[in-house]
Amino acid sequence: MMPIDFPVEDDSPDRSDVLSGVVPDRPDKPEEACGVFAVYAPGESAAKLTYFGLYALQHRGQESAGIATFTGNQVHLHKEMGLVSQVFNETILNELPGELAIGHTRYSTTGSSRVVNAQPAVVDTRLGPLALAHNGNLVNTPELREELLQNNHNLVTTTDSELIAFAIAEEVNSGKSWLEGAISAFHRCHGAFSLAIGTPEGIIGTRDPNGIRPLVIGTLPPANSADPLRYVLASETCGLDIIGAEYLRDVEPGELVWITAEGLASFHWITQPQPKLCIFEMIYFARPDSVMNSESLYTYRMRIGRILATESPVEADIVIAVPDSGVPAAIGYSQASGIPYAEGLIKNRYVGRTFIQPTQVMRESGIRMKLNPLKDVLAGRRVVLVDDSIVRGTTSRKIVKALRDAGAIEVHMRISSPPVTHPCFYGIDTDSQDHLIAATKSVQEIAAQIEVDSLSYLSWEGMLQATQENPEHFCSACFTGDYPVGIPEPLKRSKLMLETKRPALETVTPV
Ligand code: SF4
CATH class of the missing domain: 3.60.20.10 (Aminohydrolase, N-terminal nucleophile (Ntn) domain)
Known part of the structure; x- marks a missing residue:
């Protein structure tokens, strides 16, 4: 089976493109800024x-x-x-x-x-x-x-x-x-x-x-x-x-x-x-084995998967994850729905870790993340595909196509966070608002663009319920635009759309 190349728009960015001095495509996932x-x-x-x-x-x-x-x-x-x-x-x-x-x-x-x-x-x-x-x-x-x-x-x-x-x-x-x-x-x-x-x-x-x-x-x-x-x-x-x-x-x-x-x-x-802890740390950025609010983020992410299954059920044969960050939520979705969990996409973990001085040829191959669909698992199956977020949507579309090429007969995408509609100003690299797919498109329009049979996001309430903490204690501005520290006008103008082009906010809308 030939590996399928996806751009490095997933959860494990390779920054060797930066080292080479070539401006890369914007990533399709927000990127964490720093570790101290x-x-x-x-x-x-x-x-x-x-x-x-x-x-x-x-x-x-x-x-x-x-x-x-x-x-x-x-x-x-x-x-x-x-x-x-x-x-x-x-x-x-x-x-x-x-x-x-x-x-x-x-x-x-x-x-x-x-x-x-x-x-x-x-x-x-x-x-x-x-x-x-x-x-x-x-x-x-x-x-x-x-x-x-x-x-x-x-x-x-x-x-x-x-x-x-x-x-x-x-x-x-x-x-x-x-x-x-x-x-x-x-x-x-x-x-x-x-x-x-x-x-x-x-x-x-x-x-x-x-x-x-x-x-x-x-x-x-x-x-x-x-x-x-x-x-x-x-x-x-x-x-x-x-x-x-x-x-x-x-x-x-x-x-x-x-x-x-x-x-x-x-x-x-x-x-x-x-x-106002960044809720995206819990959903996606921090490592699943790290502990926040007295439990591992693996446990938290499994819980949001279970809530997602309750909010957005669908008839299907298997639940798979976009590895690695979608795995705990996919397991939670499987537990709550009773639909078996399977590995449908295998990630080559060593891509992007082998560079010292990338050449042009190396850079071109290095900015691709290899995910290998498992045809034996996918062929003839109705698949629930769980991912932690959709930012621009470009990677999601390629993954969905790869699953269909491998024989999946239906692909139902479930996202373990609400739609990302606003950029971050607090140390996470998100695109400007006009590039965030959920800032300008409805859930139905996104589903059509990434070519899935159905698409649902975790509700905002569901995400906060899963924290089992006071919801007031989290920043969730990239889902709501409610920034806890005021953003000065010039900075706002650099990333926010002047007029909202987004349709009224849906919470969960199976297509
Ligand atoms: S806006 Fe808030 S919730 Fe969103 S990434 Fe930034 S700090 Fe996190």
């Missing part, structure tokens, strides 16, 4: 622990990676374009001494794809250097940039992350301590920011007042039993698991944690935080 990791681990190589932490967080950014370590007032930095396994080797890690490290994996949502924009961002202050790793996006970047330029800062990158680092330096250089300076700078930032900041004295971790992007705290046992615990920060719990760290708790929205030789101290720099 930090560790203070006396008696261990902090750089090596950080390497493995970043390795587990690779799905959060595949464009560049970096680690900064501290020995006293000296910072040691290595960052490059590429995957974590390409950027670091044993020799490089041995040249990053110290017990305190900050790490970052990046996919650019602000600033271009150049090594100068890779993180951690390192800036000097009167108290010594700081190294900052950021996940999220500020919405007041132009204003903050203008303020800093007026104060004669020598900005060298085009990222909002560097602006936060310079804002902290500015506050510290005005006579404040690390903590006072950081808190003053955080108040100047609006938008999404989960940060890990290394200093010669310790690590600062924080989340914006809405906690839009995740950040968790873990512990490692001390090297000697009389010593205090050693602390780790990571975007997701999978970054803790890989180094054997125990999950302690989330960094709370508007909280600052200060990790030093004395242990961990906590400060709240906002009196009334309003939690």
